[in-house]
Amino acid sequence: QPPFEAEFSEILLCKNELNETLNNLSHWSKDEHVEKNMVMQLDSVFIRKDPYGVVLIIAPWNYPIHLVLVPLIGAIAAGNCVVVKPSEMTKNSQRLVAEVLPSYLDKLAVVPAGVPETTRLLENKFDYIFFTGTWDGVTLPISAQGKAHCVGNPVSGSSRGVEMQKKLLPALREAITEFYGSDPQESPDFGRIVGEKRFYHMQRLLHSGHVEIGGETDEYDCYIAPSVLVDVLPSDPIMQEEIFGPILPIVHVANVDEAIEFINSRERPLVVYAFSSNDKVVNQVLERTSSGGFCGNDTLMHVTLTSLPFGGIGNSGLGTYHGKFTFDTFTHRRRCVHRSMGREALNALRYPPYNQQKLGIVRATSEVKRKGACTLL
Incomplete structure (x- = not known):
């Protein structure tokens, strides 16, 4: 990655996450008191924020830090x-994580490993596994596709264009x-493929459809030019x-x-980007599609806010994180009720003989009442 992209998409996001957590942890970790019914008015009812225990984090290569x-x-x-x-595909980042983190965190183990070692690692008992990537056809918390920003390293970059070609290509x-510039290979701002x-x-993948823009490659430099493919069929390898x-196909x-119909005919994506000078068109795409995230007239920026949960839906991911959502992901919400032994007589209504x-008293004191009217269309 060029230094600008590394700072923006790696370092800055980590700093923001850390500061957001430090600023709010005392509030996030407090017991959460909840609404009570009439029966439990005298009881202490709350959600305790407990750790799961031992957590395994398996990270991919696309954003290795x-x-x-x-x-x-x-x-x-x-x-x-x-x-x-860490990912074994980004060896320098893997080495950095393995060397630096144990110097600061005593309850952390870094396991530099490939597939065989990871398979053995998974034989151990973990209370929670946070996995980023695609595994045996099941995408666990997130998965994504590529574009020129962070070449080959996107979390939610544009992966497929659905548009009228004559307007978009120029x-x-x-x-x-x-x-x-005229030769992206010479640009200090254009990255390289990871390996x-x-x-x-x-x-x-360049053999899918027809190369309209770019297509140049250099194996010694791991360089793939910014490329746009047209006449791409849904059955082409790049679409799978x-x-x-x-x-960009x-x-x-x-x-x-027709664009919405195409999107909805496939697995729900990590993110949908809709570009239009007409806000009604953008909102139409938002309302009629389903995805992990949505961004109108921009890309990636929804990832940068710690106040927004990041993650997929269905095949594009399970679970969310960023900011408080990261804390919640690794927290077991323990349901707690603490009653006084001195009020045991009140429980007689629940005991046989019935x-x-x-039953009438229990129903009246426990039932959740509906507010307002319900109209069936």
């Missing part, structure tokens, strides 16, 4: 012991030149997986209704 530290902050704040498994070509294996995979690279549609009078 952010996706280790952000969940780690919440897990430690919630009182857990943590084992971290704008994309102009933007690429404006960002990276040879991913590079060759990206190369194969996370891209993790600077390749475009599916040509006639109008917004009768209609007892």
Whole structure:
């Protein structure tokens, strides 16, 4: 990653997460007192925020610092012991995590491991596993696809364009030149693919559809040019997986209704981006699609706020995190009721022998009443 992107998408997000947690932890961790019915008015009823115990965090390579530290902050704040498994694909970041974190956190183990070692690691008992990535076809907390920002390293970058090509292509070509010059390979602001294996995979994906923009590659530099594919079919390989690279396939549609129909015909994505000068169009996409997140007329910015939960839905992810949502993810909400032994006589209504009078009193004091009228359409 270029330094700007690393600062913005890795370091700054981790600092924000840490400061948000330090500023609010005393409030987040307090017992949460809840509404009581008539029967329990004299009881202490609350939610206790307990740690799960021993937590395993398995991080991917696309954001090798952010996706280790952000969940780690919440897990430690919630009182857990943590084992971290960084990605073996980003060796320098893995080494940094393994060397630096144990110097500051005594209840932390970093396990540099590949697939065989991770398989053995999972034979141990963990109380909670936070996994980022795709595993045996099931995407656990998050998964995503690629674009030019953080080349090959996106959490929620644009992965597929659904638009009228004649309007979009000239704008994309102009933007690429404006960002990276006439030769993006020479630009200090354009990143590289993480390794040879991913590079060759990206190369194969370029054979989907027709390369309209870019397409140049350099295996010695792990370079894939910012590329736009047109005439892409839904059955093409690039449409079946996370891209993790600077390749944007475009599916040509006639109008917004057809675009929405296409989105809804596939698994629900991590994020939907809708661009239009007409707010009604953006809202239409928001209302008629389902995704982990949504961003109108921008990309990625929904990830930067600790006040928004980040995560997928269905195949794109289970669970959310960021800010208080990270703390909640690693917290067991223990349901607690504390009654006084001196009020045991009040419990006689619940004990046999039963009768209609007892049932009536229990119902009257325990039932949740509906407020207002209900209209059936």
